[in-house]
Amino acid sequence: MRQKLIITLTTVRGSKQYTLNQLAKYLVGLFLLLSALSFFVSNLLLVKTRDHLNGLAQEKLMLEEQYIEALGTQQSYMKNLIELSELFTETFYEKYQLENEKYQLEEEVIRLDADLNEMESILGIIPSPEQPASPEERTDLLKAAALQRLFLLHSIPNGLPVKGAKISSGFGERVHPISRRRSQHNGIDFPSPIGTPIYATADGIVERAGLESGSGFGNLIILQHNFGFKTFYAHLNEIKIAQGQYVHKGQLIGTVGKTGRVTGPHLHYEVRHLLTPLDPYPFARWGLSNFDYIFNAVEDIPWESLSAIYPLNQAGPQ
Incomplete structure (x- = not known):
C-alpha cells in the first residue's frame, strides 16, 4: 500500500x-x-x-x-x-578723444583770447563792452590796426641803426670834441668798432651815398622816407648801397668808420623832417610795443595832418 x-x-466550519x-x-x-x-x-x-x-x-x-x-x-x-x-x-x-580735443580747444580759446587781449592792449584798441566782437572780428580789427601801424613804422624812422650800441653824445648843444667850441649837435653818436653793420631805420630811397667833402661827415648816406622824413648816416667806413636805390627797413646799408672830422670810430645818426633836425632819441626808442609814445614825445611834427592823410585807429595821435 x-x-x-x-x-x-481545521476551521470553524469543520475539518478537511x-x-x-x-x-x-x-x-x-x-x-x-x-x-x-x-x-x-x-x-x-x-x-x-x-x-x-x-x-x-x-x-x-x-x-x-x-x-x-x-x-x-x-x-x-x-x-x-x-x-x-x-x-x-x-x-x-x-568720446575721450573728443573730450580731450574739447579741452584743448577750450585752452586754445583761452590762449587766443589772452593773445587778443595782449595785442589789443599793445595796439591800444579798447573793445566795446556793449557790443562784444567775435574772435574773428577782433582778429580782423587787429590785422587792420597792425597793418596801419606797420606801414607807419616802415615809413617813419624808428629803432636803432646799430644793434646794441650805446649813445656817447646826444642831440643839442655841446662842446665840439675837436674845435672845443659850443655848437649844435644835430644827431646822436653811436661809438662802435670799425666795420660794425649799419641798418636803415625805415623804408626809403637813397638820396646820397658817398664822400661828403668839406662837411666833416666823411662817407655819408642820406635816405629819403615818407611824410617828409630823412635820415643821415655819417663817418662810414663802407657804403653798401648806391644813390637812387630803394632800401627797406632793416637793410644793411654800410659799416661804422671814422671818416671825416672824428676822434674815433662811431656812427653819427640824424633824423630830419622837412630839413628840420629832430632829436633821434625818441625815434630810436619808438616801436610797435609803444606806438603812441612818438606822438607825445615829438611835438614838432603835425601828427594831426598825418592822421588825416592816413587814418590811425583809436590809439592814434590826439
Missing part, C-alpha cells in the same frame, strides 16, 4: 483533509496562474517602460536640438556681446 501524506486543515497529491496540484495551478499573471504584468510594464523610454529618447533628441539651438543662440549672443563691447570701447575712446 502506498504511503500518503494526509494534511488536515488533503493528500499531498492534491496539494501539489493546487500549488502547481497557483504557480502557473501567478506565472501567467506575472508574465502579463511584466509584458505590460515592459511595453509601458519601452514607450516611456521611447518618449524619453524623443525628449532627449528634442533637448539636444534645443541645446544645440540654444548653444548657437548663445554663441550669437556672445558674438554680438563682443561686437558691442568693441563698439563701446571704440565709442568710449572716441
Whole structure:
C-alpha cells in the first residue's frame, strides 16, 4: 500500500483533509496562474517602460536640438556681446578723444583770447563792452590796426641803426670834441668798432651815398622816407648801397668808420623832417610795443595832418 501524506486543515466550519497529491496540484495551478499573471504584468510594464523610454529618447533628441539651438543662440549672443563691447570701447575712446580735443580747444580759446587781449592792449584798441566782437572780428580789427601801424613804422624812422650800441653824445648843444667850441649837435653818436653793420631805420630811397667833402661827415648816406622824413648816416667806413636805390627797413646799408672830422670810430645818426633836425632819441626808442609814445614825445611834427592823410585807429595821435 502506498504511503500518503494526509494534511488536515481545521476551521470553524469543520475539518478537511488533503493528500499531498492534491496539494501539489493546487500549488502547481497557483504557480502557473501567478506565472501567467506575472508574465502579463511584466509584458505590460515592459511595453509601458519601452514607450516611456521611447518618449524619453524623443525628449532627449528634442533637448539636444534645443541645446544645440540654444548653444548657437548663445554663441550669437556672445558674438554680438563682443561686437558691442568693441563698439563701446571704440565709442568710449572716441568720446575721450573728443573730450580731450574739447579741452584743448577750450585752452586754445583761452590762449587766443589772452593773445587778443595782449595785442589789443599793445595796439591800444579798447573793445566795446556793449557790443562784444567775435574772435574773428577782433582778429580782423587787429590785422587792420597792425597793418596801419606797420606801414607807419616802415615809413617813419624808428629803432636803432646799430644793434646794441650805446649813445656817447646826444642831440643839442655841446662842446665840439675837436674845435672845443659850443655848437649844435644835430644827431646822436653811436661809438662802435670799425666795420660794425649799419641798418636803415625805415623804408626809403637813397638820396646820397658817398664822400661828403668839406662837411666833416666823411662817407655819408642820406635816405629819403615818407611824410617828409630823412635820415643821415655819417663817418662810414663802407657804403653798401648806391644813390637812387630803394632800401627797406632793416637793410644793411654800410659799416661804422671814422671818416671825416672824428676822434674815433662811431656812427653819427640824424633824423630830419622837412630839413628840420629832430632829436633821434625818441625815434630810436619808438616801436610797435609803444606806438603812441612818438606822438607825445615829438611835438614838432603835425601828427594831426598825418592822421588825416592816413587814418590811425583809436590809439592814434590826439
